[in-house]
Amino acid sequence: MSPQALTTGALDLAGIRERVDAALADFLRRPSSRVPPQNRRGHRHDLDRALTDYVLAPGKRIRPLLCVIGWQAAGGDGGEGEGEGEETVMRLAASLELFHAFALIHDDILDDSDTRRGLPSAHRAFAARHRGRPDADAFGRNLAVLLGDLALVRCDGILHTAGFTERQRHAVLPLIDTMRNEVVLGQYLDLHTAGSPTDDIDRALTVIRLKTARYTVERPLQLGAALAGGDAQTLHACSAYALPLGEAFQLRDDLLGTFGDPSVTGKPVTEDLRSGKATVLMALAVRLAAPRQAELLDRLVGNPRMDEEGAMAVRRVLEATGARATVEKMISDRYGMAVAALDRSPFSPHATEALRRIAAGAVVRTA
Amino acid sequence: MSPQALTTGALDLAGIRERVDAALADFLRRPSSRVPPQNRRGHRHDLDRALTDYVLAPGKRIRPLLCVIGWQAAGGDGGEGEGEGEETVMRLAASLELFHAFALIHDDILDDSDTRRGLPSAHRAFAARHRGRPDADAFGRNLAVLLGDLALVRCDGILHTAGFTERQRHAVLPLIDTMRNEVVLGQYLDLHTAGSPTDDIDRALTVIRLKTARYTVERPLQLGAALAGGDAQTLHACSAYALPLGEAFQLRDDLLGTFGDPSVTGKPVTEDLRSGKATVLMALAVRLAAPRQAELLDRLVGNPRMDEEGAMAVRRVLEATGARATVEKMISDRYGMAVAALDRSPFSPHATEALRRIAAGAVVRTA
Incomplete structure (x- = not known):
């Protein structure tokens, strides 16, 4: 989508979705902590990757979409300086998807749901990956608690760097x-x-x-x-x-x-x-x-x-x-x-x- | 503690602790959402109260204390305007205690710990309160997941109102x-x-x-x-x-x-x-x-x-x-x-x- 498509003419919803996903992918690609890589032993990369996979899985992106439309509805395309740029609204919109990942992951633990969006819920997927452990279900649930926590922590991270005035x-x-x-x-x-x-x-x-x-x-x-x-x-x-x-x-x-x-x-x-x-x-x-x-x-x-x-x-x-x-x-x-x-x-x-x-x-x- | 005790003479650690607790109590007393009370059915008040009790229980407050000392160490008592006031450092310090509550509550779920600071851990306390339910353990754990989530949400709330420049x-x-x-x-x-x-x-x-x-x-x-x-x-x-x-x-x-x-x-x-x-x-x-x-x-x-x-x-x-x-x-x-x-x-x-x-x-x- 060209930048113009967001602010002139009819709104290109599929294009907005793509830009939100690009903002998410760009943010999640950067390391989430300054901890030296040699101390990570590969584990954190697993949790980071699990979050990236979860967040970027196909979805309606209804909340980010509405956020961008709300911005446009209130004249956000005026572009009169002071940081009200598209980059900021995309980051705010992307933060909603990270918050939603947090909410869904924990909600599925609370409801003990097997599936989400046609795939195994996060705690079930983790449990399946560690099926060899005697405590696979509890271990999967614990990993999902942490994955949800990470999603909320990362949600704040993208908000902290959204460039708000x-x-x-x-x-x-x-x-x-x-x-x-x-x-x-x-x-x-x-x-x-x-x-x-x-x-x-x-x-x-x-x-x-x-x-x-x-x-x-x-x-x-x-x-x-x-x-x-x-x-x-x-x-x-x-x-x-x-x-x-x-x-x-x-x-x-x-x-x-x-x-x-x-x-x-x-x-x-x-x-x-x-x-x-x-x-x-x-x-x-x-x-x-x-x-x-x-x-x-x-x-x-x-x-x-x-x-x-x-x-x-x-x-x-x-x-x-x-x-x-x-x-x-x-x-x-x-x-x-x-x-x-x-x-x-x-x-x-x-x-x-x-x-x-x-x-x-x-x-x-x-x- | 007088305001002066923080910035002149020897640091009064007990006094700092009291002021951090006061900032926490003040923040937690305010309603955490604009949802009309008649829709709350008393339930949210329970969760709010559980968080307040958890956070204000006696503790060392080591992180808030170190935060205030770090501020003083770097000349934070200079008080040269631009919002570097004591109110802001107290809110930042208090936010650390809310984050810690989040970390402890979820950590105790992950470790399946029975106790914390000599008292039952949050999930055990909730389970005991709902002992009549056949799923009391899972229900207690679910409530504790939410209590930890609320602690992190409230941590952001106090940061958002800390008055940073x-x-x-x-x-x-x-x-x-x-x-x-x-x-x-x-x-x-x-x-x-x-x-x-x-x-x-x-x-x-x-x-x-x-x-x-x-x-x-x-x-x-x-x-x-x-x-x-x-x-x-x-x-x-x-x-x-x-x-x-x-x-x-x-x-x-x-x-x-x-x-x-x-x-x-x-x-x-x-x-x-x-x-x-x-x-x-x-x-x-x-x-x-x-x-x-x-x-x-x-x-x-x-x-x-x-x-x-x-x-x-x-x-x-x-x-x-x-x-x-x-x-x-x-x-x-x-x-x-x-x-x-x-x-x-x-x-x-x-x-x-x-x-x-x-x-x-x-x-x-x-x-």
Whole structure:
């Protein structure tokens, strides 16, 4: 992509993705510590390489993308000196992907997930690599704790060298702190809600708001806008678009996690049901269920030994109660709100157009 | 402590400790996220409180102390404007304690340690609190992963609000990145060395250098000195003092971990032996051991079921081989090097005097 493609004409999303990946690869290539190589005994290179492989694996890069679009939306292409260059926004965007690696790696430990993006989760991959050890599972988990820690340490490293101006620092850093605290809180709430199904729709929506709507959509968009000097009205417009869209995105994710095609999503389609994930879909079903349906949900959902037949029975209840249709309705309502917010927003036309495309892609998708 | 006590006359170490704790308490008291309280359901308050309790529990505060002394050593009391105030050095010092909480909490998960500072480790304490759950151990470990994550997130939060000038930021942030990467590398090496005893003294010393000498002594001292505008010669003098002292400190720790009084150290005296911790002490014993002694070490060290009688037999081998005496000699050699480095240093007289006291306290102690 030429540098011009970012700031003039329609936004080239694939091109932005490439530039974020280039910023990540460039940063991760440099040694992460001044420790003399002879003291490393090859080990650290392993952990560095594991992080590089993890971060640069194919992905949607939705957070970096939204960050760059937010920057563009708030006039970040003005390029009026004072360090508001593309290099800085690419580094900020790349830092979100490193933070996300940290969050995913630890989240998969907490959920004891086998897979991530169709591949073994980090702790499972490490355990497999050390299968010869009697404590392979614990050892793999320990390595993954460290890998997640390294991702967060490296995230700060790229932020420390992003080249922020004083104004940018004051605008961006408090938002980063808020985002990180929200993620930890979201994971904490998530940890307390896994288990048996409940009808607590509000709580499921709270987790969605923290873990997806704010974290995946609102904060990245606001971070880019804040970097470009966006005012309070602009940051508010980010939220007005992001919160309904983020909820729609996660609601779609939950439907795909139960009704999707595992060969497309890369995610076993019974995992959410087996783990008893407290989705809005499930909370609706519990609330709407007749006694016999409720008994079935209570018996099967959250049961790690649930088989495919059991999963089919649960899916039938999710349909028969109307929970699935209700979630579809919630998705399209929220999609409508997000698009309406765009129409009222002060964003640049090209950014508005890109956000419209992203909204459509987020709610109508198969993976 | 009066503000003057920090910058004039002899350094009041207890007073500095109090001020660091006050900075920590003040920062931790503020809500860590803008999430509306009604969405928190009390849970986040639990995690926040757990972190506050953990961080403010009694401790030596050695890293914050060294950071403030490093600042004083490099003339940080000059107070020539540009934000080099005491508030900033206290926040930087406090951030080290938050980072340390992160490192300890995750380290105890990696080592599966039962205790820390004479109290249950974080994951054990959480597991005990949720004993009613069938997955109490895993749940406690998961909460501790999150608590450690929160500590690192909050560490960044206090750094982001420390009030650094542009010059301070350029001097301090790369050192922080280096320190953090060294710690992750040290933990990674540690993870790969636990198990059966080896005679690899160099490797044991490498881990000591990363995990203690650099992390506990050199970097905190350099961070304070860099904040105050210390030049290359001053930072070099920090290392010349810190590296031998840090090694002596850890060698003493290893001796206390095997020969100390658990009622004073707060640490079960067989834990290092049972876990097969790859100390210099043990590497020396393996290298110096006669065949029958080597057989005994190989059979008992790293055996989680080793009893007190076995531990006594190992201790006798550590003495009979001369390993314990050699470590004592290494400690006093290194102490001598650290003190000699102070005599050559450009540090302020009061800082030099404080560092001399700290050196003596680090090598001659019972806990």
